[in-house]
Amino acid sequence: MATTAAPIKTIFRRPESSTGFWSWITTADHKKIGIMYGYVAFFFFIMGGIEALVLRIQLSVPENTFLTAAEYNAMFTMHGTTMVFLFVMPASAAFFNYLLPLMIGARDVAFPRMNAVSFWIFLFGGIFLYSSFLFGTTGPPEGGYLAEEVSRLGSSANGGWFGYAPNSGAQFSTGTVMDYWALGLQVLGLASLISSINFIVTVFNMRAKGMTFLRMPVFVWMTTVVAFLLLFSLPIIAVALFMITADRQLGTLFFDASAGGDPILWQHLFWLFGHPEVYILILPAMGIVSEVLPTFSRKPLFGYAAVVFAGAAIGFMGFGVWAHHMFSSGVTPITQAAFGLATMAIAIPTGIKIFNWIGTIWGGRVRLNTPMLFSLGFVAMFVIGGLSGVTHAIVPADWQQTDTYYIVAHFHYVLFGGAIFGLFSGLYYWFPKLTGKMYSEALGKIHFWVMFIGFNLAFAPMHWLGLNGMVRRTWVYAEEAGLGPWNMAVTVGAFTIAVSILIFMFNWWWSRRNGPESGMDPWDARTLEWTLPSPTPEYNFGVSPVVTALDDFWEKKYTTDDDGRPVRRENADLIIAELEETGLNPPAPIHLPAPSYYPFIVGVGVFVLAYGIVYNTRPWGIPLLLAGALIVIGSFVGWGVEPLEEIHEEHHEPDHDGNNDGEPAADPTKKAADG
Amino acid sequence: MADLAQADIGHHDEHESTGIDNRKLGMWVFLSSEFLFFGALISNYLLFKGRDFGYTTIFPIELYDIPFTSISSFVLLMSSLTMVLAHDAWSTGDQNRTRTWLLATAMLGMVFIGGQVFEFTEFVLEGMTLTSNPAASAFFFLTGFHGAHVFLGIVMLLSLYGISRRSEGLTEKQGLNLELVGLYWHFVDIIWIVIFTIVYLIP
Numbered sequence: 001m002a003t004t005a006a007p008i009k010t011i012f013r014r015p016e017s018s019t020g021f022w023s024w025i026t027t028a029d030h031k032k033i034g035i036m037y038g039y040v041a042f043f044f045f046i047m048g049g050i051e052a053l054v055l056r057i058q059l060s061v062p063e064n065t066f067l068t069a070a071e072y073n074a075m076f077t078m079h080g081t082t083m084v085f086l087f088v089m090p091a092s093a094a095f096f097n098y099l100l101p102l103m104i105g106a107r108d109v110a111f112p113r114m115n116a117v118s119f120w121i122f123l124f125g126g127i128f129l130y131s132s133f134l135f136g137t138t139g140p141p142e143g144g145y146l147a148e149e150v151s152r153l154g155s156s157a158n159g160g161w162f163g164y165a166p167n168s169g170a171q172f173s174t175g176t177v178m179d180y181w182a183l184g185l186q187v188l189g190l191a192s193l194i195s196s197i198n199f200i201v202t203v204f205n206m207r208a209k210g211m212t213f214l215r216m217p218v219f220v221w222m223t224t225v226v227a228f229l230l231l232f233s234l235p236i237i238a239v240a241l242f243m244i245t246a247d248r249q250l251g252t253l254f255f256d257a258s259a260g261g262d263p264i265l266w267q268h269l270f271w272l273f274g275h276p277e278v279y280i281l282i283l284p285a286m287g288i289v290s291e292v293l294p295t296f297s298r299k300p301l302f303g304y305a306a307v308v309f310a311g312a313a314i315g316f317m318g319f320g321v322w323a324h325h326m327f328s329s330g331v332t333p334i335t336q337a338a339f340g341l342a343t344m345a346i347a348i349p350t351g352i353k354i355f356n357w358i359g360t361i362w363g364g365r366v367r368l369n370t371p372m373l374f375s376l377g378f379v380a381m382f383v384i385g386g387l388s389g390v391t392h393a394i395v396p397a398d399w400q401q402t403d404t405y406y407i408v409a410h411f412h413y414v415l416f417g418g419a420i421f422g423l424f425s426g427l428y429y430w431f432p433k434l435t436g437k438m439y440s441e442a443l444g445k446i447h448f449w450v451m452f453i454g455f456n457l458a459f460a461p462m463h464w465l466g467l468n469g470m471v472r473r474t475w476v477y478a479e480e481a482g483l484g485p486w487n488m489a490v491t492v493g494a495f496t497i498a499v500s501i502l503i504f505m506f507n508w509w510w511s512r513r514n515g516p517e518s519g520m521d522p523w524d525a526r527t528l529e530w531t532l533p534s535p536t537p538e539y540n541f542g543v544s545p546v547v548t549a550l551d552d553f554w555e556k557k558y559t560t561d562d563d564g565r566p567v568r569r570e571n572a573d574l575i576i577a578e579l580e581e582t583g584l585n586p587p588a589p590i591h592l593p594a595p596s597y598y599p600f601i602v603g604v605g606v607f608v609l610a611y612g613i614v615y616n617t618r619p620w621g622i623p624l625l626l627a628g629a630l631i632v633i634g635s636f637v638g639w640g641v642e643p644l645e646e647i648h649e650e651h652h653e654p655d656h657d658g659n660n661d662g663e664p665a666a667d668p669t670k671k672a673a674d675g
Numbered sequence: 676m677a678d679l680a681q682a683d684i685g686h687h688d689e690h691e692s693t694g695i696d697n698r699k700l701g702m703w704v705f706l707s708s709e710f711l712f713f714g715a716l717i718s719n720y721l722l723f724k725g726r727d728f729g730y731t732t733i734f735p736i737e738l739y740d741i742p743f744t745s746i747s748s749f750v751l752l753m754s755s756l757t758m759v760l761a762h763d764a765w766s767t768g769d770q771n772r773t774r775t776w777l778l779a780t781a782m783l784g785m786v787f788i789g790g791q792v793f794e795f796t797e798f799v800l801e802g803m804t805l806t807s808n809p810a811a812s813a814f815f816f817l818t819g820f821h822g823a824h825v826f827l828g829i830v831m832l833l834s835l836y837g838i839s840r841r842s843e844g845l846t847e848k849q850g851l852n853l854e855l856v857g858l859y860w861h862f863v864d865i866i867w868i869v870i871f872t873i874v875y876l877i878p
Binding site for chain 1: 695698707709714726805808
């Protein structure tokens, strides 16, 4: 009860509300932070999706004039940047935040307020990146603008999501848009770095009693691997982004070929981050699928240890394959051979996972609910994307494919057919846990099939479009090339996907209000989060769980008969009822991290600081920079003198009779503790 | 900075599975990331250091004053010793000695930074600036980022010193902060040894 010490002077009165607007701004609860990550990520998914549709309208017919070249460049750059950094990464972070503590039996992450800092820095980083549409400029080229160089959409980053130097350097990008891009990514990287440290410490230190490493759910394992990938790859992109920013702002010569700098260095640094990054995008989805398939097949995951180690192996090898993005940029033949081989080798652990998933489904009593459909879709689509990926490892073939739509087809099969199908699978799977309601199964299935058909219509034709010579990142193609009909099909597919997303949004909105009560364990599932009431109480576990087996909850509910088939234990319902009772009425007071204003203010400070750097040559730039730095430092000082905990006691059922041992009439204590 | 002591909730009704305090583990994890950060900066310098840029320019290696930098490196190394002494004094409960060694560590760090400012000024006066050539850019970038890390360390040391001047000195909880700052400070030293060897000593 450390918090009963004398009240400490703070600048702000301690936030107290646990509902309403300010409770979200000040929260340190991993579940609320997870939900905010989810909604913000989904907002950016819509933005990135609109950009994709605009691109597809332009490409639907040959020689189209819907967009100018400048607008097209801005759209494809922001589409890629948004989907990678502002949608898939934070959407995965939403799952990590919400589920990781629940799955390992913890009350929160290791550093709850740092967790909130991650979120606010991410949110303001995203706003900063998008604010370039309002404030960003592109410098006029020598001789003024041509018609196709005019943008009617405002100016945003236009150098591709990879921002290749020297195109993104001071010489060829004279406005501020690439400053927005480089600093925006720097800020987003900072957010991810903080959260990766947080997740690693959480997994290492906050596991419930008996939750050994090899009893952790595969999703937790994949989270851990992703956190390590972030930890080791983000510093590299941070250096690269500092270098390009310095090239642009301070006149350093790192990437300026005319002064002896090395543009290829940018590619090395970017892809040394960028290839681990694609595993950062896909591994969380693989974790989700590894939870969904066993639950809906009513079998344990086939080869649990193999799946875990394959995931870790993918993580390790992911750092040794980056140059396969650069086969055509003049790297030596030895390098090409080595990286080609390493790239093929990474198919082995991926294949292990695929076969284990199939082994999990094999002979199971499969239920085809929406999460299962999305997981099966994931496996099928990811196999296609994985196979076309192996074709890039063959260097001469890659020379032919590189910078064509074949590559676009490949990475959309792994990142849309893979990552996004996996994320939707998780959204449906954990919807009951999140809301206490059940979604509409019919609408869910319609969503799946519309999206599945739209997805294949949109991305399968890109394979042959690419092999027939359609070039990436070019805003028009000639009529004579004969690419028109398939491009129209792709555009129709893209709009079909958009329709499926509208169905999903309606389902989400409607089911949250009108869905039937789901109960705590609607799927007859295996992991610890299903031992909690739905929606999850603020304190997670009424009593910290003790784990005795892999799939502990399942083992408590089921035993096996002589043929190895699962048989429900007689007392299973009783066990569930008891769990729900202790979940709703914790027998003892629980410490929870108290809300705080400071994480939000840190986010604001970083936001101001970033503008200061972009505009450091203006008279008000340096004051802005200093103001941002002061806000950040000041809020850390305020943070330092703010106590962390509150005692959680007011969340018992209102009709509870109050005879739980050790439970006083609680509220006055709580207020006192808040100081 | 000081009372980040309260920044975890692991202590009370839960246990730390590894037996290492959350914040200490967090610091170790953070420092492992920092190694990659400096790794990238050092590779960057190595890439450019001997290149023929096709124009007349001054390379960092022509300007190094090895005896001078050896002394400032020695000063930084000694600050690791005083950091250890500060922690040792704290663990024997000697608040006075803790204060003294903390201040000594911070001052040795400042001497090192002063040396770096002097070195940079010299280089600029002799005609090598951030924009002279890519090797110079990489040199200033690497040593500059290291200097920024040392500066941050000094700020943390001085904050700890400020707290330790209160009547009760550094409490049980803040002892962990002392350890965290120590970890960070030793890391900054180790990185400097690598930089000094690779960048200054190896031709």
